[in-house]
Amino acid sequence: MSEALFEFSWRHPEAKGPALPWRQSDVPLYPTFLGRAPSMEDGRAANTSLSSEKPMSLTPIQARDEFPILKHKTYLNSCSLGALSLRGEAYLDEFRERWHSMGASAWYEHWMGRMAMLRGRMAAFMGGAEGTVALVPSTSAALATVAESVPEEATRQRTRVVCSELDFPTLAYQWAAKPGVELVVLPSPDGVGMDPAQFEEAVDERTLFLATSHVFFTTGFIQDIGRLAEIARSAGAYSVFDGYHGAGQIPLDLSDAGVDFYTAGPLKWLCGGPGLAYLYVRPELIGSLHPRIPGWFGASNAFDFEIRRMEPHDDARRFEMGTPALPTVHTALGGQEIIEEVGIERIEVQNRALTEQLVNGCRERGFTLTTAEDPAQRSAIVMVQHPNPPGGVKHLAEAGFIVDHRPGHIRVSPHFYNTEEEVHLFLDTLAGFPT
């Protein structure tokens, strides 16, 4: 294949406005660790490269320049939607221009490589071995395929699934909708978090899945996934975690934690946009799992177009379904690059500092929070109790602060690109709204 095909110079004649400089030169056409056009196999090549070989090159403050929204808003809503970066936009432009210039051949010569690159990056980022991450349409789809992949015999022998009342509804729905499944929804003792002992008590020889969140979207409470995975394993059950609010906030080592399944997505803390999710599967399990919600992207013989025989991939790709949202594959790569250049450890430190500033600042101003008492169990989802959440959010929006509300609360979620100064101004503006 000619290298010239990959020169990123084509521009639609009717494109409006000047080409931004970073489109042409600053953004490497290929990931720097490849230095060449990606191929179908690059998921494997990419897997080992990023976190170890690529130096951290952006401080959180420098990274702010990547996010245009920060120039005109105080954006404190990453728990809902991470900000779009110039890097993500550059990848998206690249996608669009390939489409214009190459048409369908972009699939084989370029986009398959981008998908492989994203799988590889995510596996490394989550602390998984190569081939442990599948690209799926949503968390709901990821959980549905997990539920329908374990041996049928196991589903007959074990009919109980244990989750908590603080989990995201889509997690419980997967099993609530299945006849014959006993869904146990554990109550939270304080409305903020869970005690692992509650899972220990409920997960037994009847249990098929311990299914819960890494970080509760409701309160930001961080669960100990290693401990919960161990509880599931000791009872002979599978562990599955909704990690939407874990990935991008907390360093992950899923292999070390002994987690069976973990779902995440680029939408929020990974700054990659909607339309895609990631499913990590423990490699030792993959061979024993046969998805009963299959799709041709899960088949290694897809391009034989053999209707009578599906050969599942021997890695996590067997969980993939149909054509993925390619624009999001591209924006997700841009967001992911920035997250990794800042470094997840540094992001965790920054987010913790901003969270503590928010918690202390709210309390000093007389607000009550629905948050963990132990700072180690807090993440950057801060729930401020409020008598008029929609009114408060509107007042804040008029002053340029983007936050959200949930029943009885104003929800504030800073990320690494926010500053102490922004949090300080937010606190004063919040306090200025009559309650």
Ligand SMILES: Cc1ncc(COP(=O)(O)O)c(C=O)c1O
């Ligand atoms: C904890 C959690 N899980 C899952 C989702 C989304 O699920 P899906 O990808 O199926 O839309 C969200 C929010 O959008 C969430 O907060």
